[in-house]
Amino acid sequence: MFTSDDYEKFRALRVTHVATRFEELINDESYDQLTPERLFLTAVDDALDARRANRIEKLIRQAGFPIPTASIAEIDYREGRGINPNRMKRYASHDWKTEPTNLLISSPTGGGKTYLICAIGIAACEREHEVLYMRMDDLARKLVIARGDGIAHQDLLAKLANADLLIIDDFLTVGIDPNAASDLFAILADREHRLPTMIASQTGPDYWAQALPDRVAADSIVNRLANNARTIKLGEVDMRRQRSQEARQTGGFWE
Structure with missing residues (x-):
């Protein structure tokens, strides 16, 4: 769905994780009933959760x-x-x-x-x-x-x-x-x-x-x-x- 040029833009905006998760949700039939807006917000929430989990893992490791x-x-x-x-x-x-x-x-x-x-x-x-x-x-x-x-x-x-x-x-x-x-x-x-x-x-x-x-x-x-x-x-x-x-x-x- 997204091209390599698209991902370059996402990286410039630092939203690669959101885009990746958004594409996964679009390709998952279990989310077909969600509106595009809800899919996008779900992707944002999931990306934020993943970022927080990575930060916590790093904090524990560095401690x-x-x-x-x-x-x-x-x-x-x-x-x-x-x-x-x-x-x-x-x-x-x-x-x-x-x-x-x-x-x-x-x-x-x-x-x-x-x-x-x-x-x-x-x-x-x-x-x-x-x-x-x-x-x-x-x-x-x-x-x-x-x-x-x-x-x-x-x-x-x-x-x-x-x-x-x-x-x-x-x-x-x-x-x-x-x-x-x-x-x-x-x-x-x-x-x-x-x-x-x-x-x-x-x-x-x-x-x-x-x-x-x-x-x-x-x-x-x-x-x-x-x-x-x-x-x-x-x-x-x-x-x-x-x-x-x-x-x-x-x-x-x-x-």
């Missing part, structure tokens, strides 16, 4: 989640975990840019923190927020390395400061270099009251204040994270052990 299939719908709400479906639904539909409140998630090792923050982060991507996931030790290493190149260092700081939602996992599980701590202060100061940060840690603010190398910077970092934050304290259920035990009970498990 760097270690569990890119995590889902709010698949969270385990068994007794003792300290979370409930209603609260998670609120996080799934939360507009992080409109309400830049931090989220602090804590639990002992194996409590399922990483899955939870990935699920919440992916839900944010599905609402078309730009999310950036970093594990604390990897973040500290990148900051130290970037200091060797002034432009790269500023680019990294800007990227961390301007993500719609910044997620830092395993926060202060290991020590941090004073220079990296200084950079972390600059990032959080830039994000304060502007963009939210999500923290997952085995410890809490009292420990962070002691673990950070510079007391003044430590107080500022902890203050910025904790004083404008919601908290989730996961229970004592060791989800890593639970998953391992459940896997051993499946028919295909072998050792």
